[in-house]
Amino acid sequence: MKQDADVIVVGAGAAGLMAARHLAEAGRKVLIVEASDRLGGRINTMFSAGFQNLVEAGAEFIHGELPFTIQLLKEAGISYIPMSGDLLQYNKGEIQEQSDFIEHSQKLEKPLNDLAYDMPVEDFLNNFFSGQEHAEMRNSVTRFVESYEAADAKRASIMAMKGDLTEDDDEQYRVDGGYCRIINYLAEKCEALGCMIRLSDPVREVHWEEGKVKLYTSATTYHAKQVLVTVPITILQALPDSEYAIKFQPSLGRKWQAAKMLGAGMVIKFLLEFKTAFWKQNNETKNMAFIFSDETVPTWWTQAPKESTLLTGWLAGPNAGNRKDASEDVLLTDALHSLANIFKLSPAFLKEQLSKWHIANWQQQPFTYCAYSYATVGGHEAAKELNIPEAGTVFFAGEATHVGHAAGTVEAALASALYAVKEMLKTNFA
Numbered sequence: 001m002k003q004d005a006d007v008i009v010v011g012a013g014a015a016g017l018m019a020a021r022h023l024a025e026a027g028r029k030v031l032i033v034e035a036s037d038r039l040g041g042r043i044n045t046m047f048s049a050g051f052q053n054l055v056e057a058g059a060e061f062i063h064g065e066l067p068f069t070i071q072l073l074k075e076a077g078i079s080y081i082p083m084s085g086d087l088l089q090y091n092k093g094e095i096q097e098q099s100d101f102i103e104h105s106q107k108l109e110k111p112l113n114d115l116a117y118d119m120p121v122e123d124f125l126n127n128f129f130s131g132q133e134h135a136e137m138r139n140s141v142t143r144f145v146e147s148y149e150a151a152d153a154k155r156a157s158i159m160a161m162k163g164d165l166t167e168d169d170d171e172q173y174r175v176d177g178g179y180c181r182i183i184n185y186l187a188e189k190c191e192a193l194g195c196m197i198r199l200s201d202p203v204r205e206v207h208w209e210e211g212k213v214k215l216y217t218s219a220t221t222y223h224a225k226q227v228l229v230t231v232p233i234t235i236l237q238a239l240p241d242s243e244y245a246i247k248f249q250p251s252l253g254r255k256w257q258a259a260k261m262l263g264a265g266m267v268i269k270f271l272l273e274f275k276t277a278f279w280k281q282n283n284e285t286k287n288m289a290f291i292f293s294d295e296t297v298p299t300w301w302t303q304a305p306k307e308s309t310l311l312t313g314w315l316a317g318p319n320a321g322n323r324k325d326a327s328e329d330v331l332l333t334d335a336l337h338s339l340a341n342i343f344k345l346s347p348a349f350l351k352e353q354l355s356k357w358h359i360a361n362w363q364q365q366p367f368t369y370c371a372y373s374y375a376t377v378g379g380h381e382a383a384k385e386l387n388i389p390e391a392g393t394v395f396f397a398g399e400a401t402h403v404g405h406a407a408g409t410v411e412a413a414l415a416s417a418l419y420a421v422k423e424m425l426k427t428n429f430a
């Protein structure tokens with residue numbers, strides 16, 4: 001039977017491209033099949049959307065000196081810029097400085113270190129910090145888990161969040177020239193190594209037996225010896241009769257069960273460019289990096305240290321889920337009202353100041369339907385299950401399959417790819 005490649009990689013996000021590059025470097029003939037009409041997946045730097053500068057509709061920050069991301073940037077000669085500016089919070093009508101992304105984290109350390117078994121974040125807070133005197137702290141932790149982790153505190157694992165909740169915050173960076181430079185670099189490497197890339201070709205079914213894979217897409221059928229599936233967790237969780245599911249034959253029930261154990265975090269990202277940086281008129285906010293609030297769109301940030309009139313809003317977790325089907329008009333009104341309350345300006349003034357906007361509702365994004373995964377109670381074992389190869393033939397990677405530090409990030413996607421490649425290269429079908 002004709003082979004199109006040794007390996008087919010499903011998905012051309014950070015994980016898929018990283019894996020393809022390393023498989024090709026190891027001498028494998030690689031075909032990448034991507035459903036959408038562009039590379040990058042949840043990395044989506046927009047250049048020509050009418051904004052004055054590039055904007056990041058998906059991933060934006062490098063959360064610390066993350067080894068695989070930094071190594072890749074250094075290899076590609078791409079610089080990264082530390083974020084700077086004040087962390088602020090808007091609370092009861094006042095804007096105040098906030099010392100850290102999460103407040104009161106030192107109080108969490110002892111009960112977390114003593115914890116004998118895992119539980120959801122909400123249960124942990126109710127068990128250990130139930131009194132009225134802890135109300136502010138409960139709110140701050142829940143806000144962090146729902147916003148930063150895009151997680152539901154009723155399901156998120158307190159053990160998995162421990163590091164993010166208690167460790168000192170690392171410096172945050174942005175990729176100079178946009179996150180897409182990582183994607184472009186990997187794609188160039190892949191092409192130079194002879195990888196073939198098919199865009200706009202959603203995979204529908206994977207038929208497999210040991211050493212043989214037949215992959216049905218909307219357009220055609222491909223044959224290979226191994227397949228690496230790097231799609232978002234929501235696609236793996238989909239029921240077989242869902243329009244975006246990938247059906248496996250024989251079916252992979254354990255993998256589906258494992259995927260269902262993991263959380264799919266929801267995010268709506270608001271990119272609002274104004275005629276002026278109105279927040280700079282105010283002493284309290286002139287050096288603002290981030291501001292956190294309890295408004296409908298609670299979190300906002302600037303492009304500091306870069307001069308820019310862009311404000312980015314962030315609505316995540318269950319509150320984003322509740323607005324999944326909201327129209328863009330409704331979401332924009334929410335955003336402007338939230339800003340109006342925080343900055344004590346009128347929504348009409350802000351609307352008049354608005355020069356360009358884009359709302360990235362990732363729950364509605366075809367072939368993605370989420371922002372990033374989060375660890376639930378039991379999720380650790382689930383991610384491990386996704387890492388177990390099926391007969392040396394079917395493999396999974398992507399941020400949700402990563403077991404370890406930096407969950408949900410580009411780093412996790414890159415790390416998962418390297419792990420999968422190592423496993424794939426253990427088998428060499430003739």
Ligand SMILES: Cc1cc2nc3c(=O)[nH]c(=O)nc-3n(C[C@H](O)[C@H](O)[C@H](O)COP(=O)(O)OP(=O)(O)OC[C@H]3O[C@@H](n4cnc5c(N)ncnc54)[C@H](O)[C@@H]3O)c2cc1C
Nearest residue numbers: 011013014015035041042058059060061203398399409410
């Ligand atoms: C709004 C937002 C903000 C974020 N911010 C950050 C941040 O600041 N820092 C950070 O590190 N991370 C951030 N992330 C997370 C980060 O973007 C992801 O963890 C990472 O990009 C995931 O890469 P991946 O390769 O695992 O998946 P993806 O990038 O999703 O790639 C999977 C690919 O599979 C394709 N696909 C799906 N179904 C099919 C099919 N049937 N057939 C073929 N192809 C298919 C998809 O189109 C996609 O291109 C953010 C994500 C979002 C959405």
